[in-house]
Amino acid sequence: MLIKIVILLFLLVIIYSLGSAFFFLAKDRGRGDRLVRRLSWRIGLSILLLALIWVAVQSGWIEPNSGPIRPAPLTQPEQ
Numbered sequence: 001m002l003i004k005i006v007i008l009l010f011l012l013v014i015i016y017s018l019g020s021a022f023f024f025l026a027k028d029r030g031r032g033d034r035l036v037r038r039l040s041w042r043i044g045l046s047i048l049l050l051a052l053i054w055v056a057v058q059s060g061w062i063e064p065n066s067g068p069i070r071p072a073p074l075t076q077p078e079q
Contacts, residue, residue, distance in 0.1 A: 010049040017042040
């Protein structure tokens with residue numbers, strides 16, 4: 001359960017970083033470097049999150065789904 005909370009916190013920080021980058025894009029009008037720094041943080045956090053998920057799957061902390069969900073077989077109408 002702890003790993004799921006950590007993943008959720010990572011996602012929230014990534015969304016915050018993306019939102020603040022949008023704010024700096026509108027405020028600085030592309031003249032400052034704050035936008036680039038925020039987007040760089042977002043990319044770094046995303047890569048770190050992917051690595052964390054990979055380690056968690058390999059360690060057995062979380063388990064991926066077994067495969068795609070298959071629809072129930074259709075039954076033939078009775079005659």
